[in-house]
Amino acid sequence: MNKISASVGMAIVCAAAMGTAQAASENGTIQFKGAISAESCYLDSSIGDANSVIVNMGTVNSSQVGTVAAPHFTTGAGLSTADFNVVCKNDAQVSLTLKAPQAELVAGNQILRVNNGVKGEGYAQNVGVAVYSSSSSSTAYDLSKEKLLDTQAITAGQSVNVKFAAAYVRSGGQDVAPTAGVANATLPFVLEIQ
Template sequence: MKTFTRALLALSIFAAAGNVLAEGETTTPVKAGSGTINFTGTINNDACSVEGAGTNKTISVNMGEVSIKDMGTATAPKGSGTLSAENFEMKINCNAGTKVAMLFEPNSGKGSGLVTGTKVLKVIDGLGAAKNIGIALLDSNGALIDLSSSSTAKIESNLQDSNASLKFSAAYVTTGSDPKTAVAGRGDATLPFTLQYE
C-alpha cells in the first residue's frame, strides 16, 4: 500500500510541475527548421509606360525570314523600291499633357551595338549568325532613324491626351561595301530604349 501511495504522490508532483510549466512556459521550443524570405522589386514614379512591353519592359518584333536579294543597304534601306520591313507600333500611356521623348540606346549595356561607320543596328554575333547584315530602324514616314548619336536617336512627342502611338518599321540591310559579302544566318538584335519626360 505504501508503494501505491508513493507512486500516487509522485504522479501528483509531476502533474503539478507540468501545470506550472504550462502556465509560465519557461522552456525553450525545439526548432524544426528555419529559412528566409527574400523580397525584391523596384518602386518607380514613371509618368509613362509602354503597352505590350511585358514584365521586363521588352517588346518583341518578329522580322520573319528575308532573302538577301530583297535587302537594301545601310545607307539606302529601301534599296530599289523593294522593302522587306516589319511594321510595329509602340503605344505609350502617360499622364495627360506630358512631354515625352523616346531615346534609343543601341550601345548601352544590353544593346547589340551599331555596325561600325553606319546608322544601323548590328545583329548579335555568334554561331550561325548572319554576317555583314544590320537592322535599319525607320520612322512612320519610312525615313531612316540615325541610331549613331543620342540627339538623332530621339523621338519626341507632346501628348495632348494620355495615349500616343509611335509607328516604326525595321528592315534588314546589307552593311558591307559589296552586298555579295552578306552571309545568311540568324538576324537577332537588341535595341534598348528609355522614355524621358518633363
C-alpha cells in the same frame, strides 16, 4: 447524335490504347515570369510589354537584303513595323530616345549589329538592322541618339502613338553579300518622363 458518337468513339480508342501500353507519368512545372511596374508612363503594345517592343523581322532571303540608303521594304522581305502607344497615368512630358551602345553600331551609327557580333555557324553575317521613320523613307535613324518621339505633353489617361519601320541591311558593304543564319538584335531606348 454526332457529339455522342464522337465521344463514345474517342473513349473506345483511349480505352484500347490504355489496355495495350504501360502508363507513364512525368512531372513538370509551369513558370510565370514578369514584374509589376509603378511608372507613371508605360508602353502599350499588342506585341511586347510595359517596357519593351518586339519587332518580328521574319525570315528574309539574303538576296532581298538592301543597303542603308536603299532598304528593301517589301512584305515578308526585310520589313517590319512597330506601332505602339506611350500611355501616362498622370499629366507628363515624354520623349523616347534610341540609345544603342557604340560597340553594337556600324556605318555612322545607322546599323545595329545582329547577334551582338557573334560569328560562327548558324549566325547571319554582313547584315544588321536599320530603323526608319516609315517604310517610304530611305533615311535611317542614328541609333545612338535619335528621338523616336520628340518631347510631347500627354494628359492623364491619354496616350501618344509611336511608329517606325525596320529593315535588314547589308553591314559589310554594298558588294558583300549577307550570309544566312539567325539575325537577332536588341536596341535600347530611354523613355524620359517629366
